[in-house]
Amino acid sequence: MTRKEQKEMRQKQIMFKALELFVTKGYSETKISDIAEALDISVGLLFHYYESKEKLYEALVQMGVAATKKPESIEYTKPLEYFEKFIEGLFAAAEDQPWVFQMFVLMSQARRSGIPDEIRDLALSVDQIDFSAEIIRKGQLDGSIREGDPKALSFAFWCSIQGIMEQHLITPEYPLPKAEWITDILRK
Amino acid sequence: MTRKEQKEMRQKQIMFKALELFVTKGYSETKISDIAEALDISVGLLFHYYESKEKLYEALVQMGVAATKKPESIEYTKPLEYFEKFIEGLFAAAEDQPWVFQMFVLMSQARRSGIPDEIRDLALSVDQIDFSAEIIRKGQLDGSIREGDPKALSFAFWCSIQGIMEQHLITPEYPLPKAEWITDILRK
DNA sequence: AAGTTCAGCGAATATAAATTCAATGAATAT
DNA sequence: ATATTCATTGAATTTATATTCGCTGAACTT
Numbered sequence: 001m002t003r004k005e006q007k008e009m010r011q012k013q014i015m016f017k018a019l020e021l022f023v024t025k026g027y028s029e030t031k032i033s034d035i036a037e038a039l040d041i042s043v044g045l046l047f048h049y050y051e052s053k054e055k056l057y058e059a060l061v062q063m064g065v066a067a068t069k070k071p072e073s074i075e076y077t078k079p080l081e082y083f084e085k086f087i088e089g090l091f092a093a094a095e096d097q098p099w100v101f102q103m104f105v106l107m108s109q110a111r112r113s114g115i116p117d118e119i120r121d122l123a124l125s126v127d128q129i130d131f132s133a134e135i136i137r138k139g140q141l142d143g144s145i146r147e148g149d150p151k152a153l154s155f156a157f158w159c160s161i162q163g164i165m166e167q168h169l170i171t172p173e174y175p176l177p178k179a180e181w182i183t184d185i186l187r188k
Numbered sequence: 189m190t191r192k193e194q195k196e197m198r199q200k201q202i203m204f205k206a207l208e209l210f211v212t213k214g215y216s217e218t219k220i221s222d223i224a225e226a227l228d229i230s231v232g233l234l235f236h237y238y239e240s241k242e243k244l245y246e247a248l249v250q251m252g253v254a255a256t257k258k259p260e261s262i263e264y265t266k267p268l269e270y271f272e273k274f275i276e277g278l279f280a281a282a283e284d285q286p287w288v289f290q291m292f293v294l295m296s297q298a299r300r301s302g303i304p305d306e307i308r309d310l311a312l313s314v315d316q317i318d319f320s321a322e323i324i325r326k327g328q329l330d331g332s333i334r335e336g337d338p339k340a341l342s343f344a345f346w347c348s349i350q351g352i353m354e355q356h357l358i359t360p361e362y363p364l365p366k367a368e369w370i371t372d373i374l375r376k
Numbered sequence: 377a378a379g380t381t382c383a384g385c386g387a388a389t390a391t392a393a394a395t396t397c398a399a400t401g402a403a404t405a406t
Numbered sequence: 407a408t409a410t411t412c413a414t415t416g417a418a419t420t421t422a423t424a425t426t427c428g429c430t431g432a433a434c435t436t
Contacts, residue, residue: 042414
């Protein structure tokens with residue numbers, strides 16, 4: 001293995017393990033040494049790759065922003081379909097690509113307080129609520145989505161998703177809900 | 189003011205401020221000195237009242253357990269009513285008694301990992317999911333609640349509530365959803 | 377009204393976690 | 407072949423925060 005490959009592999013290793021621990025245990029509750037131990041590497045090596053815990057966190061958020069901006073936009077004709085497909089895609093990823101799920105939670109958490117402004121702003125740059133409110137407005141026009149402030153509806157929808165995903169990471173033994181149950185928050 | 193009164197007042201002051209900060213900033217992100225500064229008291233005084241940060245946290249969870257167990261059980265005839273009334277009560281409290289709201293979030297967070305077992309077990313002792321699953325089962329029998337694993341439905345419902353409340357504490361400017369939108373997760 | 381308790385303070389200490397650094401040897405470059 | 411780079415380590419250091427402690431004066435007790 002070339003050094004370049006090795007380097008990239010380590011970086012990925014560290015990021016994905018950090019992602020996992022940050023979303024399950026919490027950022028502050030996760031010690032650098034927890035990550036190092038989980039990967040069976042020294043603490044020093046971690047600092048060789050990331051200059052600080054905060055930078056590592058920031059790198060994760062950057063990765064999340066990049067992943068979100070990828071133009072794999074969801075195909076849909078009816079507004080409700082958009083939300084349904086989104087949830088199904090997300091829940092399907094829960095098993096084989098846990099990082100998709102974890103990243104979603106990380107991004108939501110990064111928008112909260114207690115996070116350095118610079119990082120929070122990054123995370124806020126890909127906020128779903130306003131975008132979804134637009135789709136909801138369309139759905140209200142064609143009668144598929146219930147009446148009410150589109151932003152409030154969007155808020156309710158995304159917070160529900162968020163709550164479900166956070167909990168699922170911690171207690172994966174509970175079955176995930178059907179996508180339909182959640183979209184019924186919006187359905188007329 | 190007698191000393192006894194003074195003592196009780198301080199204890200309450202400390203607890204409610206800690207509750208507020210713990211749920212908005214997070215437990216680890218809240219420094220003891222943050223609490224002291226917010227109350228304009230010395231750090232030493234805080235330790236005069238609570239022997240450690242963790243004990244303070246535990247005292248809060250104890251308070252939450254006690255509050256939950258109070259037999260102010262919700263009156264209802266139809267199962268869905270139970271959930272609707274619960275949400276309405278909770279959301280109504282958001283303005284005038286923020287601590288009700290905050291306490292609910294604290295209890296949910298205390299059930300997660302990263303929390304000392306002893307405290308988590310306390311919080312788990314008043315877990316809603318199993319209790320609600322029973323009510324959901326009844327609702328399925330009388331046809332008011334949709335088909336599906338009652339536990340999964342209960343999980344979806346409570347996680348949604350949790351997600352909404354957590355976010356509301358951090359961005360109170362977003363309007364809270366109508367109770368009906370959320371109960372439609374369960375409605376047939 | 378003298379003695380005791382206790383709220384309250386702030387500086388000193390302890391602890392835990394993040395971060396630095398010098399040393400090593402294997403991979404790469406010249 | 408020799409020199410240079412760099413992944414890696416573990417011990418030393420720094421930093422952040424929790425916790426302790428001795429002191430003070432006001433409130434209670436007898």
